[in-house]
Amino acid sequence: MMPFIDLATQRERIREQLDATLSKIINEGRYIFGPEVTELETRLAEFGQASHALTCANGTDAISLPLMAWEIGPGDAVFVPSFTFASTAEVVALLGATPVFVDILPDTYCMDPDSLAASIEWAKGEPGLTPRAVIAVDLFGQPADYPAISTLARSNGLKLIADSAQGFGCTLNDQHPVAWADIATVSFYPAKPLGCYGDGGAVLTNDDELAHLIKSLRNHGEGEARYAYDRIGMNSRLDTLQAGVLLAKLDVFADEINGRNRGAALYRRGLSNAVKTPVVIDGGVSVWAQYTIEVADRDGFRAKLGEAGVPTAVYYPVPIHVQQPYAKYPQAPGGLPATEAAMSRVVSLPMDAYLESGRGAQVVEAVRNAL
Ligand SMILES: Cc1ncc(COP(=O)(O)O)c(C=O)c1O
The missing domain is CATH 3.90.1150.10 (Aspartate Aminotransferase, domain 1)
Structure with missing residues (x-):
């Protein structure tokens, strides 16, 4: 049986740099927030045309982090496709908010803007439910219809997340999804187009305030001083070895x-x-x-x-x-x-x-x- 994804050819292609980077990281011993993590974040931001890229533990946390930053919770409606991996809806439910399932376009399998518009109108009339955010998914690696979806989100005062777990690197009219969304979220799961050798994720945003909040939230809600906390956060860091793998692959x-x-x-x-x-x-x-x-x-x-x-x-x-x-x-x-x-x-x-x-x-x- 041939492989479904040929990771071996890629591994041989990057072998030299991979070996050099990983052995440097092992020898230097800065396994959490080592210099390779910062270098990777700079290069991800550049690649994805965003002013900030922040890594985290996986593509699921990458969606949770902005929802937490916006304090989305019970009584809030978040519009998601159903034709997606579980995480897109899971994180909404986990925060106690209500996922509202929206249909897809039959040709691209991405969110149908008409179904989204109807869902937003429905939720507005629902007692106890406040529309707060839309999560569009770049399913199978292609950009969702961001011009239409972002127009709907903006006109209804909703935040927009581009769940680009499968789509990091995709463009629409030469622009990356973050050109339309408040934030784009990425997974580095090994089978993804840009995958590491374990779990990993990132967020990309042009919103300085949001980036500041997520930087704190991904590391237990840390404040300026060590062991001082400004908010309830989580442990969601990309380790330095995975950053090293991703640097070799990004080349x-x-x-x-x-x-x-x-x-x-x-x-x-x-x-x-x-x-x-x-x-x-x-x-x-x-x-x-x-x-x-x-x-x-x-x-x-x-x-x-x-x-x-x-x-x-x-x-x-x-x-x-x-x-x-x-x-x-x-x-x-x-x-x-x-x-x-x-x-x-x-x-x-x-x-x-x-x-x-x-x-x-x-x-x-x-x-x-x-x-
Ligand atoms: C659309 C989508 N969203 C979110 C995720 C979650 O990513 P991770 O597995 O890194 O948590 C995935 C990955 O499988 C995905 O395909």
Whole structure:
């Protein structure tokens, strides 16, 4: 079976720098908030066109931190898609606020601005519920419709988070999501386009005050003096070794984004006349966290691909709003028909920056045969 994500080729490519950086960190012994963490934050801010980048322990905490900074809690409504990884809604519920599930656009799988508008109107009329924030997700690595979503957020006085856990590096009209959002949040989970060798995350923002609050919140609510606390925070730091891994990977990341786009183009050329291939928003550049197609008989299709040595994955077989812990939370007026239609048809193919070595062609052939 070929790998679903070829991390080995990348590892060999960066091996020399990785070994040098990691052994320096081990020898210097500054394992928490070492100089590599600061260097990484500077480089992430530069890459993502933001005035601040702050690392944290994972992409889930990265979403919690701004919600905590804005003191979002019981009685507050936060609008989220359901066709996403659990974290997007989980952090809202964990803070005691109410996730309101919004539908997606059937072609891009990102938040549907019309469904968002209807959900905001509904929540405004709901006693005991105050609309506070929107979390748009850059699903599968492509930017959500930020011009439309940010207009809705601003006109309703709502904060906007770009959950770019899967999408760090994606752009819309040459701008990163933080150009529209109050904050963009990132995951460095190993399978992400920019992944470390464990858990990791970051936030990017142009809001000085928000950055100041998150810097405190990610380290137990620390104040100016050591062991003096200004607020209740959390332990959410990226350790220095993971920063070292990310620094080595960041050197090749822009080139890898191009490689991923060439892989996606190879798939599109080979498959678009046979199956529904991904649609990227006009003006958008995806980082292709996943390459997701739609098929009718998904189980049969996956079995045939498996026999041909091609692994597949399903993101996501069950959307969040129908899962037991989340079923009590409100949904967009009109429900989530696009989410429910996608969940039984989507299947993702192997994707990384190194598909041109022959693996991409092998996948195309296997998919065509299976169809
Ligand atoms: C859309 C989305 N949001 C949030 C997360 C959470 O990131 P992490 O696993 O680093 O906590 C993920 C990662 O799986 C994700 O895909």
